[in-house]
Amino acid sequence: MRLTVYLAGEIHTSWRDEIKQQAKDLQLPVDFVGPMEDHDRSDNIGEEILGEQPDKIFKDAAASSLNNLRTEILMKKSDVVMALFGEQYKQWNTAMDASAAVAFGKPLILIRQENHHHPLKELSRKAHVTVESVDQAVLALKYIFE
Amino acid sequence: MRLTVYLAGEIHTSWRDEIKQQAKDLQLPVDFVGPMEDHDRSDNIGEEILGEQPDKIFKDAAASSLNNLRTEILMKKSDVVMALFGEQYKQWNTAMDASAAVAFGKPLILIRQENHHHPLKELSRKAHVTVESVDQAVLALKYIFE
Amino acid sequence: MRLTVYLAGEIHTSWRDEIKQQAKDLQLPVDFVGPMEDHDRSDNIGEEILGEQPDKIFKDAAASSLNNLRTEILMKKSDVVMALFGEQYKQWNTAMDASAAVAFGKPLILIRQENHHHPLKELSRKAHVTVESVDQAVLALKYIFE
Amino acid sequence: MRLTVYLAGEIHTSWRDEIKQQAKDLQLPVDFVGPMEDHDRSDNIGEEILGEQPDKIFKDAAASSLNNLRTEILMKKSDVVMALFGEQYKQWNTAMDASAAVAFGKPLILIRQENHHHPLKELSRKAHVTVESVDQAVLALKYIFE
Amino acid sequence: MRLTVYLAGEIHTSWRDEIKQQAKDLQLPVDFVGPMEDHDRSDNIGEEILGEQPDKIFKDAAASSLNNLRTEILMKKSDVVMALFGEQYKQWNTAMDASAAVAFGKPLILIRQENHHHPLKELSRKAHVTVESVDQAVLALKYIFE
Amino acid sequence: MRLTVYLAGEIHTSWRDEIKQQAKDLQLPVDFVGPMEDHDRSDNIGEEILGEQPDKIFKDAAASSLNNLRTEILMKKSDVVMALFGEQYKQWNTAMDASAAVAFGKPLILIRQENHHHPLKELSRKAHVTVESVDQAVLALKYIFE
Amino acid sequence: MRLTVYLAGEIHTSWRDEIKQQAKDLQLPVDFVGPMEDHDRSDNIGEEILGEQPDKIFKDAAASSLNNLRTEILMKKSDVVMALFGEQYKQWNTAMDASAAVAFGKPLILIRQENHHHPLKELSRKAHVTVESVDQAVLALKYIFE
């Protein structure tokens, strides 16, 4: 049995690589999917495909339509979702994806530093598991296969 | 036909009162529900009902279990959800509630200032309507009954 | 027992008034809902609420977000959908609403002239009943209450 | 990960071949399905299997029952739906299939010339992405795999 | 709390009247709905509304489209379904309605004589309760309100 | 807005009366439903309606078919489920009803003494709120209406 | 793409073998599943596994629990259901399986002789396709792969 894991969250640090490497070292039978990690490409994909837009807001609307297409297709293919909240940025997309995962019946592993416990308390209660590091998240994943 | 509207979003300003007043002035047949707006009560409800908790994180976990209970019951009773993003705070709860609304098939009216268009671009695409003020949100509500 | 009926279809002729009048004459316990019937208002509602848009396409996008909001809320409140195809216009909205009704599990009464049988054959097979006039559609509605 | 793509839309031009060729050139791991593209066979399949029917309408009803069977089975196997609106014909089937895709939770890529933006504005808002050419549609598909 | 009860089954005997009378005597807060009980009207409704059909089969197809419309609307309004199998007729409609009730999550009370236990054994296992008389069925209904 | 509350759990003590009295004192707009509380009637209802059964197991099967009918109808009418685990009996029915509530999307308030925390730990995590007394359960209910 | 086809209907004639042979001759990529075709085994399976039962009715109840287990697992694995009504027997199981297929969203191909059109008219309207012979049913299946 293989599982597909969607990795939701910010795309400015290398946390996905850490998770993938640890899962590989543990030989876990998992496939990882996730959002476009090239930040510029994620922002510009709307204009790249659809052409120049009238202003920044419409440029964003165009990009988001393609990012949402990508996320919905890949999340529906997933068995479990991991969502990481980092130190910076508003990360409303992460909250949106994590909540959508719960609503679609996809088990959610939430990764957040302890200092974020207060603003994430309601989302944390909705998650199946809340951990504080990617190491712990991988251990949770490993437990499923034991 | 009456509609029930869930007002998701921050509880530090009086935006809900504005919406309620405008809807009343327009005589719209709507009932409003939403989260606990007394911020201290929302934070302390866990310990008030369940007793003192070991530390701040467990206090938050206790409170969030009751806030989630409230939100889920009331949102399921709703026909449409309005979610407002303000200038301050992380507002991950707002993103969570807005995303849950979409996933549950509840039409979503997103209210956000123009300067937030970038971090909210994906959520905005998922919303039925994105507006920039409570006045516009009420006009959208009014349009349903015309 | 009262039923709510959504009347999907073109908004250039008075077919909705005929149905409402006949239902009233027969004293059927039904409430009718439907799209905005003021054509200009339906086209302009986006700019009226959200302000001027960059061009015609974005004006349409803004209007359609509000029209979709309205349709989705009202159709979800309905027990049965009637969709009329007239002689003119592309009427892709009517096909879209009729198909959405079927997919949402709302029984569909399709009204179309005989000369439209070929392009509507697949949709007709998905409908519960296909009739050729509003008079017949009202008789179908009446049969439910006998 | 392979994806199955349902290609809804008119069957009089070779747009499906273009998409298939481009996807092949890009080595995208996708399988394409769609309606019967032999127009005569699509129209006559009812009588071919069930025998002669009383008149044209019943011939259409017989054919559509088989076309709907085919579409429903294949669309349920799909991960994403592309729907193309061309210049000619009523194309109510295309609108019906596109709307059914949305209602079934299948992400929709809508392909339409700019001059069709007005009659398709509501459907366009329901689509995940609206593009103006098959080239753009293939780029959207490619983005999912990047 | 009032409950709506759909009474599926043959329309040649007065079993529905017995149930209604007993429920009335017991002052149970229930509303009964069901199929058209006028047998001729049920058979002819297609031609009455849609006009003469080419032959008996098409006459049946027309009638059944209206009977299905009626059944689906009324069954969706119901909280529980009672299905009675009598001594005569094929009663495939009754089996169809009973099975649809189970699949739609509507609790099913099956009424059948003991001599029918063998051909109905699988349907009986799917029912919530199987009884042998309308008297017993009413007692089951009464138990819900105690 | 009124809410319907299903009270799952053992029927040997008067905990339901306590909850009802407290809710009445607080003037909460709630209606309570629940299982047959007359223990003998619950055990004998199968034979009372269906007649004598071959042995105890079949007597139980007959009774449970009617109890399940009752529970399913009433739970589907509910907005929230409270499940109390007491000191005695196996209470597998309570676990079954609580789990069904969660699976049906009904928010669950779990009431259990602290000494039961270990065997109920997984169910507790699935509940929206876990409390230790009926007093606390009523406060949770009251919080929804504040 | 392979499809799994559930063959519902009577188990006294060899119609399933005919369908399987024709599908094999046409090299259709389909797998067939269906009910236990050994009639005695189907009737006795309850007592064979669970031991002797008190009487015929309980023997039937035991057998049907295993037959329903089998049918539900296999039908859920299927992409399309074919249901054949023959000349003899009550065939309420066939009507039950066909109706469950429709309710579960499985496309249904109904096979019945013309002389059965009247008692099957409502079920026929719910089917995607109604044919009169296994030959026609196989042609319908073949059409999906063209």
Place this chain on the structure above:
Amino acid sequence: MRLTVYLAGEIHTSWRDEIKQQAKDLQLPVDFVGPMEDHDRSDNIGEEILGEQPDKIFKDAAASSLNNLRTEILMKKSDVVMALFGEQYKQWNTAMDASAAVAFGKPLILIRQENHHHPLKELSRKAHVTVESVDQAVLALKYIFE
């Protein structure tokens, strides 16, 4: 066709090994999944991954979050659930898993000694099949493939 079977129930005896051995001897094409069978690991997994917790209750809460994650992922991958009730322990988890299986539409095979028939009567009625031994459960599984 292979089936995945979730084995719910107590983890103190070797009943799962018996089932696996018998299925292997019969060469049934099944894969078995289930909860963590190392009792200490199941109890301690929360602290092992998340670190020391304030007290026993919070230790349990942490462990259960990981056990629920595991169960939900594996049960969703399953085609059928077997739940065994043994002689000892409260086994509320087993009742919870069995009930969740039914609610998720997973066919349930219930295994319980005859002396447990009374407290399990309602759950037994919800199961597809109730047997008294693992041998019988394997025979039920075997019947699906005949």
